Amino acid sequence: MTELMKLREEIDRIHADLERQCAGLTDRAALEAFRVEFLGRKGQIGELFRVMGRLAPDERAEAGKLLNGLKTVATAAFEDRRNDLEGTTLRARLAAEKVDLTLPGVYHSLGHRHLLTQVQNEIESIFLRMGFDVTTGPEIESEYYNFEALNIPADHPARDEWDTFYIDDTTLLRPQTSPVQIRVMEQTDPPVRIICPGRCYRRDTQDATHSPVFHQVELLWVEEGLSLANLKYIIELFVHEFFGKGYQMRLSGDFFPFTEPSVQMHMRADRASDWLELGGAGMVHPVVLANVGYDPKKVTGFAFGMGIERMAMLRYGIADIRTFFTNDLRFITQF
């Protein structure tokens, strides 16, 4: 067999081999290995070019043509496969990254402040505008601040008015925000003009208007020359600001050991509705003023404590106080 015939056979073998291998290439690494194997400088086709030197001069032209033909076939096979693979990769990427602009968007529900917080913020801003400071006090309170300093000595029957959760013999969960009055007056010389919103706790049986946890806002103004008329004016001004027109308010006599005289405040939405008790108020008792070192002959003051849930119930027509605390989104998202 002549060298040229051997070359032809070799070319046929390589041709068949490269076509078979090329069809099975599925990724870039395999494709590159294919290129090195057949088209690289030391690849199978490159090696064949070396055989040219051993051929008779008249065979070389033909061998050159055949080899160049093989190289062209290999290059074309390589490039076709590369284009194919790149196309497949691209199509896969496009499919994976496809965005369907007609799909409904992903809905992120935004939270918002709870109705009680909204109402509390609004109450604060009304009183801030009137010149009151906003302050807070502890929810875990001592008997002294909640009772004694407020003129309710131990064994006084008025303690029953506040069905109180005790933590130990002298510590309790405050059933009212009134102890903050004492804490503020102990720390400040008159004049004092503050409100204190906050959470309160009572062993009250739950019903439509009572919850074991609820909120009050306490108000205290102590200065020279204040009277019940000033208290009434402030309450009326607040009611006007918070509720607007149309609501009815009434003050009637009441008893609290820490105020004298004392009143309670009721409101209703219109003549047809029932009165709802919103809070208690009165002129700060001289004993309470003396307890914090004030001179009751010089200064007088008034205070009130109102239920924040009850205010919200009246304004928004909420029939049951428990809806504030059940975290039902159907309720919460209405406000």
Ligand code: FA5
């Ligand atoms: C007091 O707590 C007095 N500290 C109010 C006060 C302050 C009087 C300053 C004088 C001077 P009373 O127990 O009435 O008062 O409660 C006041 C208001 O808190 C009630 O009118 C009601 O609106 C609200 N409240 C009381 N208990 C509950 C409860 N269990 N659930 C919801 N709201 C309540």
